[in-house]
Amino acid sequence: MLSxxxxxxxxxxxxxxxxxxxxxxxxxxxxxxxxxxxxRKLHNVTVPRYGGIAFSFSILLGIIGLFKFDSQYFWVYISxxxxxxxxxxxxxxxxxxxxxxxxxx
Numbered sequence: 001m002l003s004x005x006x007x008x009x010x011x012x013x014x015x016x017x018x019x020x021x022x023x024x025x026x027x028x029x030x031x032x033x034x035x036x037x038x039x040r041k042l043h044n045v046t047v048p049r050y051g052g053i054a055f056s057f058s059i060l061l062g063i064i065g066l067f068k069f070d071s072q073y074f075w076v077y078i079s080x081x082x083x084x085x086x087x088x089x090x091x092x093x094x095x096x097x098x099x100x101x102x103x104x105x
Contacts, residue, residue, distance in 0.1 A: 005066070012062035019054035034091075049091045056084045 027033065027048040034049050060080055067073055086103050089095060 008062050008065045011065065012058040015058040015061060016054050019057060020051070023050055023054050024048055032091075050088065052087050053084070056080070056087070060084075 027050060032049045033046045035046050036044055060077070063073075063080075064077070069077075082103065086095070086100060090100060
């Protein structure tokens with residue numbers, strides 16, 4: 001049983017590595033970079049956007065793999081996808097904190 005959990009952990013880790021590499025290259029080519037231009041930014045240098053996609057997708061795959069898409073967790077999956085989508089939309093359109101709070105609640 002332990003090997004089952006180890007497999008999904010290692011699988012998720014490698015999916016994260018591969019997706020991070022692919023997304024980083026795509027973001028650099030397409031210039032989806034985030035510059036520290038106002039008080040909202042915590043970074044001092046230009047950083048790539050959409051980094052959370054790789055982590056989120058691999059976590060979602062790992063959870064679905066572990067629980068075999070059990071219907072008991074259906075709303076957890078939907079909530080997770082909504083939060084991922086919200087993060088992507090925030091990167092694209094710079095949503096206000098009110099919109100993000102409304103969707104997350």
